[in-house]
Amino acid sequence: MHTVESTPLKLIAPPPVLYLGSLLLGFVIHAISPVRIFPASFLHVVLGGVLLALGAAFARWSFLTMRKHGTTADPKEPSTELATSGPFRFSRNPIYVAMTALYIGVAFIANAAWPLALIGPLLLLMHWGVIRREERYLSDRFGDAYVEYKSTVRRWL
Template structure:
C-alpha cells in the first residue's frame, strides 16, 4: 500500500482529477488556444527540476525516496533555491496538467497538493534532517525557503 501514499501518486491523482474536471467543464473560463503547449512547457519544467534534484541527491549518495534516512545534507544544485525541489516539481506537474487539459478549476488542487506534501512528507523529512544534521540543517533552512 506504500505506493498509494507516495508523493508522485498524489500528483497523479491530482492530474487525473484535472482531466476529469476538463470533461465536466469544457469551455468554462478556458486557458485559450495555447493551453496544450503551455501545459507541456510547465510539465517539462517540473520534470526537469525533479531530475536535476534527483541527480544532485544521487551524486551525494543519499536517498531520493521519501521517508528514508538521508546520508548527506544536500544544499547545492536546486537545493540552493528550494529545500524541496522535487515536491516543487510535483506542484509544477499538477499545474501543467491542469493547463494541458484546459481545466482551470484543477488549479485549486495545487495548494491542496502542497498542503498534503507538506504535512505527510516535508515536515517528517525535515524533522529527520534536523535530528541527523542539527546545526547544518538549521543554517541551511534559515537561508533556503521551503518552496521558492
C-alpha cells in the same frame, strides 16, 4: 533502540501518489463538470509544455544532485547526506517544485480548471503530511547543519 537513521520517515503518503491522486480527482470532476482555464486557443498547450519541460528538467537536476551526494529521494530509505548544492541552493524541496510544475503543466495542456482548483488543498496536504515531517526528520538527522540550511534556503522558491 531506534536511531534517527534507522527510524523510517512516516509520511501521510508518498508525494507522487498525492500529486497523481489529486490530478486524477481533478480530471474525474472535470469529466463530470468541465470547466476550462483558457478560451479556445493554442496558448494553454504552449504554456503547459513549457511547464512540463521546466518541471522535468528541475526534477532530473534534483535527482542527479541527490545521486552525486550519495543520498536517496526515497523517504523509506535513510538520508545519508544533506544535499545543499544544485537545485537545493534555491529550494529545500526542488522535487516538489518540479512535481508542482508538472502538475500545472498537465492541467494547462488539458485546459482543465478542476485540477488547478485542487492544487491548494494538495499543497496543504504536502505541507502538513509530508514536508513538516521530513523537516523534523532532517533536523533530527543533521542537527545544526540542517537548521542553518533551513535559515538560508527557502522551502519552495
